[in-house]
Amino acid sequence: MTAIETRAPILDEARLTRGEAAVSVRGLTRSFGGPAILTDLDLELEAGSFTVLLGRSGSGKSTLLRTLAGLDPAPAGTVSVPKERAVVFQEPRLLPWKRVWRNVALGLRQGDTRAQASAALAELGLSHRLDAWPLTLSGGEAQRVALARALVRRPKLMLLDEPFAALDALTRMRMQALVAQLWQQHDLTVLLVTHDVDEALLLGDRAVVLIDGQIGADIPINLDRPRRHGDPDFIRLRQQLLATLGVDETTG
């Protein structure tokens, strides 16, 4: 196979059920002129799962996520993803000349788009900001608007590229809880790119680590929810993940 097929065969026809593959990547290779960033990579994500994607800076996490989003077609491999997918980036990427609800409603075609945007914003605790201008929002509020804009499309697959990285610690914790809640309530399949091992262990049920262009480690996170930092199993997995990433805790 030389050309990428971003296709959604069986996946679009029926509601995904747990256990089915929501995402299937086979033989994905991507380079930007130089050596390949992703090399013959295979990955499946189970419907309803929450996978965290880790790896050193430059290992290709965003490249993989952008490929799944359909934003960066790769020259080799096949990628099956549901058509109903949404992406949230580190920056909220709101249009400053449109009010909050219009940003959320972007791309909606049918029905009462203000009502749909309003319902999504209410879920994110932002009913009072419906008519606000993006520039008047705090960083956390803006990122919640970005989440509402993703949610309003009723995605099956939610792709999150370090969505909390620019937020302060307290806001980040609130956002993590919010995303965990959305994942459970909407039966989403989530792929979250993060540098933060604690965030990975708080949210994911599987950690996938990119090393040398491939899945270098695939670690199940079998911890009860809600997760606790002090839990011995949490600490053990933390050490395992850090070691996989080549981080020596004693030197930071």
Ligand SMILES: Nc1ncnc2c1ncn2[C@@H]1O[C@H](COP(=O)(O)OP(=O)(O)OP(=O)(O)O)[C@@H](O)[C@H]1O
């Ligand atoms: N559009 C592009 N053009 C050229 N090179 C690119 C492009 N996008 C990514 N790269 C290169 O591909 C490699 C992987 O980038 P990518 O952003 O996927 O890594 P990452 O693991 O997400 O990194 P980080 O953790 O620092 O965000 C990097 O060396 C980057 O410079």
